[in-house]
Amino acid sequence: MSYFSRFPMMVYDMKDNKNYKLLPDILRRVKTRSAIAASLSLFDTYDVRNGERPEDIAFKWFGDAELHWVILMTNNVTDRYYGWPMNDVQFQEFLEDKYDNPDAIHHYEVTKSSGITTPQGPNDYSHKVEVNSDEVGAVSVSNREYEEREQDKKRSIRLLDKRYLNEFIEEFNNLISE
Numbered sequence: 672m673s674y675f676s677r678f679p680m681m682v683y684d685m686k687d688n689k690n691y692k693l694l695p696d697i698l699r700r701v702k703t704r705s706a707i708a709a710s711l712s713l714f715d716t717y718d719v720r721n722g723e724r725p726e727d728i729a730f731k732w733f734g735d736a737e738l739h740w741v742i743l744m745t746n747n748v749t750d751r752y753y754g755w756p757m758n759d760v761q762f763q764e765f766l767e768d769k770y771d772n773p774d775a776i777h778h779y780e781v782t783k784s785s786g787i788t789t790p791q792g793p794n795d796y797s798h799k800v801e802v803n804s805d806e807v808g809a810v811s812v813s814n815r816e817y818e819e820r821e822q823d824k825k826r827s828i829r830l831l832d833k834r835y836l837n838e839f840i841e842e843f844n845n846l847i848s849e
Contacts, residue, residue, distance in 0.1 A: 714745070714829035722758040725751070732830050741839060746828045756825040762818070770814045777817040779809040 682691045717728065725739035725748075733741070748754040757765060766773040780799045802809050831839055 713832050713835055715832065717828050717830045719756050719826045719828055723756075725755065728828075728830070733833060733836060738836075741831060741836070742828065744843075745831050745839075754825065756822050762822060766815060766818060769818075773815045773818075774813050776804075776811045777814045778812055779804045779806065780812055781806055781808045781810070 683694050684691050717732075719728070725742045726736040729739040729742055730736040743749075743751065743755075778801050780801050783800055804811075
């Protein structure tokens with residue numbers, strides 16, 4: 672069953688001419704409960720590979736590509752095109768469209784001297800602080816590096832444990848029909 676087929680139907684006059692159509696009420700929004708989203712035991716971590724789409728992962732993980740919406744929802748991805756990691760070609764086109772010079776300086780940063788001062792993984796930059804260019808030890812970060820980091824953040828997703836899938840779908844169906 673597809674995502675929008677789960678939504679209640681509404682009567683809508685698209686051209687204000689009394690010619691009513693029955694459509695899914697797509698203005699409804701259901702969000703994963705914060706207690707579920709915060710629970711580490713309900714999820715496995717997954718790194719999205721270059722070019723992998725939510726449908727691909729849903730098929731590999733749940734055995735059903737139609738469940739891509741579960742992956743998007745549990746990772747709070749509301750914009751599939753900018754909230755999901757781009758493939759290499761899309762990323763290059765995005766850079767060229769957004770920046771006159773993708774290799775120009777985006778900002779400067781230094782490593783923190785207190786708190787978390789080392790990376791917690793290859794894509795962790797929480798130990799870095801954005802600063803002015805005249806700060807001692809400041810290192811430049813290009814537009815490309817900045818956008819690659821943003822993409823890397825999106826690559827690390829959480830997959831709902833398959834044992835809880837039916838409960839999750841049932842909860843979604845109940846909430847969307849309220």
